[in-house]
Amino acid sequence: MTEDEQKQAAAEKAVEYIEDGMIVGLGTGSTAAKMVDLVGAKVAAGLKITGVPTSEATAEKARNLGIPVVGLDEVNVIDLTIDGTDEVDPEGRLSKGGGGAHLREKIVAALSDRMIVIAEAKKKVAQLGAFKLPVEVIRFAAPALKPRLEALGCTPTLRLKKDGTSFTTDEGNYIYDCDFGKIDEPEDLALTLSIMPGVVEHGLFIGFADLVLIGNDEGVEVIEIETKQAE
Ligand code: 5RP
Numbered sequence: 001m002t003e004d005e006q007k008q009a010a011a012e013k014a015v016e017y018i019e020d021g022m023i024v025g026l027g028t029g030s031t032a033a034k035m036v037d038l039v040g041a042k043v044a045a046g047l048k049i050t051g052v053p054t055s056e057a058t059a060e061k062a063r064n065l066g067i068p069v070v071g072l073d074e075v076n077v078i079d080l081t082i083d084g085t086d087e088v089d090p091e092g093r094l095s096k097g098g099g100g101a102h103l104r105e106k107i108v109a110a111l112s113d114r115m116i117v118i119a120e121a122k123k124k125v126a127q128l129g130a131f132k133l134p135v136e137v138i139r140f141a142a143p144a145l146k147p148r149l150e151a152l153g154c155t156p157t158l159r160l161k162k163d164g165t166s167f168t169t170d171e172g173n174y175i176y177d178c179d180f181g182k183i184d185e186p187e188d189l190a191l192t193l194s195i196m197p198g199v200v201e202h203g204l205f206i207g208f209a210d211l212v213l214i215g216n217d218e219g220v221e222v223i224e225i226e227t228k229q230a231e
Pocket residue numbers: 027028029030031032083084085086095096097098099100101102105
């Protein structure tokens with residue numbers, strides 16, 4: 001299967017977990033977009049769900065497909081969130097934020113009873129870190145944070161748009177893509193980043209995933225994450 005077909009297969013498996021009446025967190029990225037398309041088709045066929053989008057892009061896509069969407073002012077608990085990832089390790093720890101939406105994605109995941117992660121085979125890794133870890137920072141703090149991130153042992157690169165100007169998130173912040181190499185202690189790094197003034201959110205999702213669906217040449221690998229640990 002091509003990577004695109006693997007993403008599609010994982011998305012198709014994930015939507016099987018959606019039940020009538022659920023409040024569903026809708027992830028961001030190309031794999032999540034396939035899931036949103038499938039949810040749209042189910043809604044058109046009569047499924048009643050309410051979506052909580054994790055980005056403006058997903059919100060617009062969902063609305064265009066006729067999926068009712070709400071913000072966090074209208075829901076307290078989300079039944080199920082389905083989202084993509086940039087990496088997932090054997091313990092279900094994720095590196096996310098390639099699409100720059102990890103701040104809202106993490107908030108929605110944290111409010112969810114269950115998180116299903118969908119990805120193509122290459123995202124399943126033995127150890128996190130080959131993908132540069134996105135760290136969302138307040139614009140004011142960005143110049144001061146660069147050397148502080150370097151002091152943690154990474155090479156941070158300010159994310160740019162294709163036109164060369166700074167990429168800004170839905171919340172108006174900047175992103176440093178941080179090359180740490182292999183991340184030996186994701187929990188420690190997550191905590192260190194979380195308490196740095198000016199860092200809004202990082203892409204390490206630890207203790208969020210309940211189920212990981214990996215599309216591969218054989219079909220879809222279903223990985224239950226047994227031990228959910230708090231970040
Ligand atoms: C966006 C994300 C995405 O889920 C992640 O980047 C994976 O994207 P894709 O499905 O396009 O490979 O975290 O912030």
